[in-house]
Amino acid sequence: MELFELTAYELAQKLAAREVSSREAVAAVRDRVAAVEGDVQAFLLQTWEVAEAKAAAVDERRAAGEALPPLAGVPYALKDVICTRGLRTTCGSRILERFVPPYDATVVERLGAAGTPLVGKANMDEFAMGSSTENSAFQVTRNPWDLERVPGGSSGGSAAAVAGDECFFALGSDTGGSIRQPGSMCGIVGLKPTYGRVSRYGLVAYASSLDQIGPLTKDVRDAALVLNTIAGHDPRDSTTAAVERPDFVAALDGSVAGLKAGIITELTGKGIDPGVRDCVLKAAAVLEELGVRCEEVQLPHAEYALPCYYVIAPAECSSNLARYDGVRYGHRTQQPVEDFVDMFAKSRAEGFGPEVRLRIVKGTYVLSKGYYDAFYLKALKVRTLIKRDFDRAFERFDVLLCPVAPTPAFRIGEHADDPLSLKLGDICTLPVNLAGLPALSVPCGFADGLPVGLQVLAPPFAEAALLRLAHAYEQHAGWVGRKPPLGR
Amino acid sequence: MAYRPCIGVEVHAQLLTDSKMFCGCSTQFGNTANSQCCPVCSGIPGSLPVINRKAVEFVLRTGTALGCRPAPRCRFARKNYFYPDLAKNYQISQYEEPLTAGGRMTLEVDGEAVDIRIRRVHLEEDTGKNFHLPDGTSLVEYNRCGVPLMEVVTEPDFTSAEQVREYLNELRAIFRYLGVSSAAMEEGAMRAEPSVNLVDPLTGDATPRVEIKNLASVRAVYDAVKYELWRQQQALDAEEPMTQQTRRWSVERQETQVMRDKESSEDYMYFPEPDLVPMEVNEAWAARVAAELPELPRARRARFVTEYGLPAYDAEVLTAQRELADYFEAVARTAGDAKAASNWVMGDLTRLLNETAQAVAASPVSADQLAELVRMIGEGRLTSKLAKDVFEEMFRTGGSAPDIMAAQGLGVVNDAGELEPIIAAVLSENAEAVASYRSGRKQAKGVLVGAVMKATHGQADPKLVNQLLEKALG
Numbered sequence: 031m032e033l034f035e036l037t038a039y040e041l042a043q044k045l046a047a048r049e050v051s052s053r054e055a056v057a058a059v060r061d062r063v064a065a066v067e068g069d070v071q072a073f074l075l076q077t078w079e080v081a082e083a084k085a086a087a088v089d090e091r092r093a094a095g096e097a098l099p100p101l102a103g104v105p106y107a108l109k110d111v112i113c114t115r116g117l118r119t120t121c122g123s124r125i126l127e128r129f130v131p132p133y134d135a136t137v138v139e140r141l142g143a144a145g146t147p148l149v150g151k152a153n154m155d156e157f158a159m160g161s162s163t164e165n166s167a168f169q170v171t172r173n174p175w176d177l178e179r180v181p182g183g184s185s186g187g188s189a190a191a192v193a194g195d196e197c198f199f200a201l202g203s204d205t206g207g208s209i210r211q212p213g214s215m216c217g218i219v220g221l222k223p224t225y226g227r228v229s230r231y232g233l234v235a236y237a238s239s240l241d242q243i244g245p246l247t248k249d250v251r252d253a254a255l256v257l258n259t260i261a262g263h264d265p266r267d268s269t270t271a272a273v274e275r276p277d278f279v280a281a282l283d284g285s286v287a288g289l290k291a292g293i294i295t296e297l298t299g300k301g302i303d304p305g306v307r308d309c310v311l312k313a314a315a316v317l318e319e320l321g322v323r324c325e326e327v328q329l330p331h332a333e334y335a336l337p338c339y340y341v342i343a344p345a346e347c348s349s350n351l352a353r354y355d356g357v358r359y360g361h362r363t364q365q366p367v368e369d370f371v372d373m374f375a376k377s378r379a380e381g382f383g384p385e386v387r388l389r390i391v392k393g394t395y396v397l398s399k400g401y402y403d404a405f406y407l408k409a410l411k412v413r414t415l416i417k418r419d420f421d422r423a424f425e426r427f428d429v430l431l432c433p434v435a436p437t438p439a440f441r442i443g444e445h446a447d448d449p450l451s452l453k454l455g456d457i458c459t460l461p462v463n464l465a466g467l468p469a470l471s472v473p474c475g476f477a478d479g480l481p482v483g484l485q486v487l488a489p490p491f492a493e494a495a496l497l498r499l500a501h502a503y504e505q506h507a508g509w510v511g512r513k514p515p516l517g518r
Numbered sequence: 519m520a521y522r523p524c525i526g527v528e529v530h531a532q533l534l535t536d537s538k539m540f541c542g543c544s545t546q547f548g549n550t551a552n553s554q555c556c557p558v559c560s561g562i563p564g565s566l567p568v569i570n571r572k573a574v575e576f577v578l579r580t581g582t583a584l585g586c587r588p589a590p591r592c593r594f595a596r597k598n599y600f601y602p603d604l605a606k607n608y609q610i611s612q613y614e615e616p617l618t619a620g621g622r623m624t625l626e627v628d629g630e631a632v633d634i635r636i637r638r639v640h641l642e643e644d645t646g647k648n649f650h651l652p653d654g655t656s657l658v659e660y661n662r663c664g665v666p667l668m669e670v671v672t673e674p675d676f677t678s679a680e681q682v683r684e685y686l687n688e689l690r691a692i693f694r695y696l697g698v699s700s701a702a703m704e705e706g707a708m709r710a711e712p713s714v715n716l717v718d719p720l721t722g723d724a725t726p727r728v729e730i731k732n733l734a735s736v737r738a739v740y741d742a743v744k745y746e747l748w749r750q751q752q753a754l755d756a757e758e759p760m761t762q763q764t765r766r767w768s769v770e771r772q773e774t775q776v777m778r779d780k781e782s783s784e785d786y787m788y789f790p791e792p793d794l795v796p797m798e799v800n801e802a803w804a805a806r807v808a809a810e811l812p813e814l815p816r817a818r819r820a821r822f823v824t825e826y827g828l829p830a831y832d833a834e835v836l837t838a839q840r841e842l843a844d845y846f847e848a849v850a851r852t853a854g855d856a857k858a859a860s861n862w863v864m865g866d867l868t869r870l871l872n873e874t875a876q877a878v879a880a881s882p883v884s885a886d887q888l889a890e891l892v893r894m895i896g897e898g899r900l901t902s903k904l905a906k907d908v909f910e911e912m913f914r915t916g917g918s919a920p921d922i923m924a925a926q927g928l929g930v931v932n933d934a935g936e937l938e939p940i941i942a943a944v945l946s947e948n949a950e951a952v953a954s955y956r957s958g959r960k961q962a963k964g965v966l967v968g969a970v971m972k973a974t975h976g977q978a979d980p981k982l983v984n985q986l987l988e989k990a991l992g
Contacts, residue, residue: 047690113564124561133557153583206674234563236790266565268794346792352607353561357658370602397598397787406789 033058038198038252039102045103048148050086052103061198066466066517071169072191073150074110084147102145107200109188110151112231115179121234122154122166125354125361127379137260152187156383160184163518166386179439182212187214187248194389205240207459210471214434214483215479217473220246221253224490226271229264235350237343240463249510250501254278281494286502287321292427296332297458303437305477308431313474315483316507329419332411335461341396341409417465418465430487434471438480468493472500473509521716523747526674529697530667533576540567551659559664561605564888573666578807581618581639591616594791602658602674603646607633611642613788625684635673642667647966669982679743688737692816695840710739714746725750726762732767732794826856848885853892870913882916891919934978944969
């Protein structure tokens with residue numbers, strides 16, 4: 031097995047045992063990137079100097095006998111929506127093409143303190159709006175399993191990089207499924223923590239009440255490992271919860287027998303590809319073998335999640351993206367302007383892509399006088415109903431199950447003429463963000479030769495139980511560790 | 519068809535916190551441009567707000583002082599609009615759930631009591647500043663962006679410019695008493711925006727509301743309101759069409775001028791701030807704030823009249839500043855003569871403080887020292903004339919009255935033994951006056967008294983001098 035094929039945990043063990051150095055690990059992924067990145071196009075920025083410096087520093091400390099954090103020396107990538115001091119952060123948009131943040135996001139600080147070398151910033155749908163990474167202003171990222179297909183989105187670059195072994199783990203962000211869906215399409219694990227579990231300070235905001243940062247990893251243990259490092263209350267983010275933070279890795283072991291899993295009827299029926307449904311039901315059968323009782327459960331308001339999301343998210347985004355006006359940073363129009371309104375309008379029209387402009391316009395509309403009550407306020411109420419469905423379901427079940435996406439990875443350009451159909455693909459993931467729940471995607475088979483992910487949902491702050499069940503499934507089901515034929 | 523004035527006032531006050539509303543940047547005034555900024559207050563992508571607890575406390579304090587109820591639960595909201603000095607192109611403010619609401623202030627205007635309802639007192643952040651250069655370039659400065667602002671909104675209960683003026687003066691005094699704002703309008707620490715229209719009480723017909731901006735002093739507010747009432751009445755009489763407008767006050771031309779015609783008011787698309795969770799003010803906090811309220815200006819003024827027997831004028835002057843009132847009370851407590859204490863504080867102390875540009879808190883003469891001086895005058899140990907000189911010396915050196923008098927050999931000479939030889943000498947040197955007095959012209963004694971005072975450098979006790987002279991003259 032190549033060094034770059036190891037999981038983060040396996041590499042960490044080798045590093046701890048001094049079998050391999052961090053510098054070697056960085057070199058290994060660097061070579062791998064050189065070999066496959068031409069095809070995959072996962073990165074917008076590669077940061078080898080930074081990575082090598084960090085790796086060298088970690089190696090020195092280890093050589094000096096220092097006890098190091100578990101992830102020390104393990105190279106990783108960041109979705110380009112997360113601020114890195116001194117390193118260009120574009121959010122996949124021309125409006126931030128040359129933006130260099132003056133500060134590090136909290137998660138970057140925590141990973142830095144943990145000694146992890148950053149190898150690059152990953153491609154994404156512009157401002158995290160999209161489900162295929164095709165909305166990136168810069169390049170198209172390809173799915174390592176089939177280079178003619180999308181890696182999913184909006185964290186497509188992060189997912190492709192991990193699936194293609196171009197790094198050992200990556201961080202993405204998830205507002206409506208943007209970690210889980212690319213995780214599913216690229217055959218890896220994608221975890222969206224509970225809203226409030228991980229700090230959003232330094233995460234360029236799309237929809238403030240829905241966004242969360244989370245790991246994309248090669249297996250469930252790695253996800254737990256990363257969560258251990260990035261989770262926790264942050265005084266700089268008022269929406270992080272001051273809750274107990276268990277050791278998520280330690281929580282992995284333990285029997286799952288006796289747990290109850292609810293298969294969500296509304297999300298497993300009509301509109302789901304038969305091949306996908308098949309994988310999901312087979313996964314439920316595996317869980318039954320482990321002693322988990324699986325039954326059907328209904329979420330009566332699930333069908334409203336899509337319209338609800340597409341009122342709330344654009345509304346918040348229209349406000350969050352108002353700051354991009356060319357005054358302090360970002361693209362400023364070179365055209366002659368009459369006044370500041372003109373300058374703002376031209377800069378934004380030039381800098382934002384069509385999907386972003388569409389959502390800003392929609393969001394402005396639903397917040398405007400005369401429509402606020404009918405749309406935004408109403409959507410907030412529907413959101414409460416959706417959350418209550420989950421609360422009721424979790425009274426009877428420990429976890430819930432459903433697909434991540436209705437189909438496996440589709441072809442690049444397949445939805446170009448029908449953006450609505452692309453959005454319909456989010457129906458399984460959206461409700462989770464509306465309810466603020468933790469959820470992950472774990473590989474559960476293949477349909478038409480393409481990876482399919484099982485989505486597992488848990489009650490708020492129950493990541494430990496979520497990860498334990500997913501880990502037990504993964505170890506028993508045997509899909510873990512499958513690699514795409516990339517670069518072979 | 520008698521229309522009556524209908525005026526509401528919105529006041530914004532910068533709060534005296536050390537740091538900004540949503541980040542730790544300093545609120546200090548007057549430093550290098552853009553030196554007090556961070557990702558949060560300059561709207562850098564990925565930044566998030568964190569609430570300044572002291573700012574919340576200050577608004578609770580003010581709201582409670584104005585008779586408002588603190589909301590058990592309140593939220594911040596985004597007010598969305600585009601402007602270069604607004605770093606995020608939205609301002610975090612409060613909309614549907616303000617921190618406090620439902621108070622009142624009673625004013626006294628021309629002997630009449632006027633009740634003004636306070637609709638709400640809430641919290642928001644200030645914007646930066648734009649500068650426009652002659653060549654057409656504009657600059658933006660964000661040191662002020664994010665400074666905590668308290669907004670006090672009244673119901674449109676005012677019916678005259680005089681009432682508005684009284685309100686602003688009282689509000690300013692309250693802000694200073696509570697220590698929540700310097701309320702210095704010239705520095706922009708307090709801004710007032712009146713909304714003016716005319717209403718027919720019988721029919722309910724009204725002229726469209728006009729909001730007036732760009733008012734840098736209470737005087738300007740008074741003038742602007744008076745002008746606007748007149749302008750609207752003129753337009754009404756001439757049956758001119760009128761629209762809802764924002765007008766700016768021009769000090770140079772002493773008139774209001776159109777800034778913005780607003781057929782309908784601007785749509786700020788308010789929605790609850792998703793980056794901040796709702797805030798709950800529990801009963802214990804509200805109770806503590808209420809218990810810790812200091813005595814407010816109005817109550818203090820009234821008490822100075824009843825407790826110290828001071829005239830209303832004195833009470834007004836002394837309570838203009840809380841520190842001055844505190845100083846006065848410290849003096850009056852042990853001086854034995856409240857009116858005398860008042861005179862000294864309003865007079866010589868204030869004069870010298872102004873001359874040396876010092877605040878009361880920095881007064882070289884402590885309250886105890888001044889009280890001592892007043893007591894000494896009362897006991898006849900020095901004349902008021904002398905006392906003025908002694909006080910100046912006390913102010914200059916920080917010494918106490920007895921020390922200074924001892925050092926300079928001052929002190930009322932009221933020892934008969936000391937005075938008798940001097941009187942004898944004066945009598946022998948002023949034979950004419952003596953003769954004049956003895957022949958019935960009593961006013962001649964004045965010359966003799968003057969001579970004794972001169973001989974004793976003004977330190978002789980005038981009463982005793984008179985007594986002894988009479989005795990000597992027979």
